[in-house]
Amino acid sequence: MTTNESQLPFIPFTRPHFDQETIDAVAQVLRSGWVTSGPKLAEFEATLSEYFGGRPVRCFANGTATMKIALQVAGIGPGDEVITTPISWVATSNVILSVGATPVFVDIDPVTRNIDLNKVSAAITPKTRAIMPVYLAGLPVDMDHLYSLAKEHNLRVIEDAAQAFGSQWQGQKIGSIGDLVSFSFQANKNLSTVEGGCLVLNNADEAKLAEKLRLQGLTRQGMDGMDVDVLGGKDNLTDVNAVIGLHQLKQLPAFQARRSALARQYFDVIRSELKTAGLEQLKLELPVENFSDSNWHMFQVVLPLDQLNVDRAQIMTELKDQGIGTGVHYPIITGFTLYQKLGYQTQSTPNAQRIGRSILTLPLFPGMADEDIGRIARTLIAILKNHLKN
Ligand SMILES: *Cc1c(COP(=O)(O)O)cnc(C)c1O
DSSP: OOOOTTOOOOBOSOOOOOOHHHHHHHHHHHHHTOOSSSHHHHHHHHHHHHHTTTOOEEEESSHHHHHHHHHHHTTOOTTOEEEEOSSSOTHHHHHHHHTTOEEEEOOBOTTTOSBOGGGTGGGOOTTEEEEEOBOGGGOOOOHHHHHHHHHHHTOEEEEEOTTOTTOEETTEEBTTBSSEEEEEOOTTSSSOOSSOEEEEOSSHHHHHHHHHHHBTTEEEETTTEEEEOSOOOBOOOOHHHHHHHHHHHHHHHHHHHHHHHHHHHHHHHHHHHHHHTTOTTOOOBOOOOOSSSOOOSOEEEEOOGGGBSSOHHHHHHHHHHTTBOOBOOOOOGGGSHHHHHTTOOGGGSHHHHHHHHHEEEEOOOTTOOHHHHHHHHHHHHHHHHHTBOO
C-alpha cells in the first residue's frame, strides 16, 4: 500500500472492483479452449439487450471503437458535420475525425457541464448530420430536448454514454431509449470489462452492419463461404472480457447504491466543512444534486481559481502529498495541438474554457470507506483556505 506524509492509505480517484467469482469465471474461460469472441460474448450481448428493454446490442473491443462504428452505422463520413461538446475524453471528437467528418463544438452549460442544448440550433448547417452528446460523470442531458432537436432538424443522435451505464432519464435507462447509444467498459467506468464497449442499436440491419464492421467487414455463408463487402476493422470483444461484464452486471445495483451514498456524503460534508471553516463565500462549484438520473460515475468540483493564488496543478499536488488522488476530466479538447492546427479556438466556447481549466475529479468508487469522504473534503477545504487571495 502506498503511503504519504500523513501515513494514511493513498486514495486513488477511482479503482475497479473484481470479486472472486469474477476471477474464477475468467479462469474458467481461459481453461475452456475458447478465449476470444464466442459463447460468453453472445451471452453478454443477450443479457445487455434484455437490460436495455430488448433493443439490439453489440459489443466491441473498447468504447472508442464502439463510437466509431456507431458513426459508420449512421452513415457519417467525409463532408458531414457532427455537433458535440468540447468537454469530454478526446475519443469523442477523435472518432468524428477518424471517419472523415468534422466535429462542431458547442459550448457547455456550466451547471450540468454537458453540451448546452439551447446553443445547438445556432450551430446547425446544411452539412450537419448528427449530434453526439456526452453525459459527463453520468449525468444525462434533457433527452426530450435532445430528441426534439434531432427530429426538428432531421439529425441522427449518437449518444456518447461511455460514462452513463446505469444512468436514467425519467425512470428509463439510458440506452433503453433514443437512437444509437454507445457505452464504454474501460477500467474506470461504473461497469468494466477491463477494456470494452457496447452499442445499443435500432434494428437487426444496423446490428448486422455493426457485426461486419467489427470484424473486417466479413460475412460467412454455409460451411466455407466468406465475403467482404465493406471495410471493417478488428474491434471484437473477447469472451475473457465478456465474462467479466456478465459478473459486473450482477454487482451493478450494489455498486450504484454505494456510489450514490458516497456522493450524498460529499455534498453534506463539503457544505458543512465550508461552514465550519467560515468559507461560505468560496465559489466552489459542486455537481448537480441529481439522485434519480445520474449513476455518479464521478464527483467533480469546479475550483474557484479567481479566488485562489495557485492553479489547479498545485491543488492536485498538495492533495497527492496528503494521500489523495484526483483527476482532470477533462481539459478543453479544442486546446489540444491537433485541434488548434485544425483551426479550433478555445475562446469560442467560454464556459468550456473556464471549466476545462478548473474542473477536478475527487475520488469516488464503490470500495471507498465513509471516513474517506470526510478526510478528502477536510483536506481539500484546508488547502483552498490556505491559498485564498487576500
Ligand atoms: C471512456 C470514454 C470514452 C472511450 O472509451 P474507451 O473504452 O476508453 O475507448 C469515450 N467517451 C467518454 C466520455 C469516455 O469517458
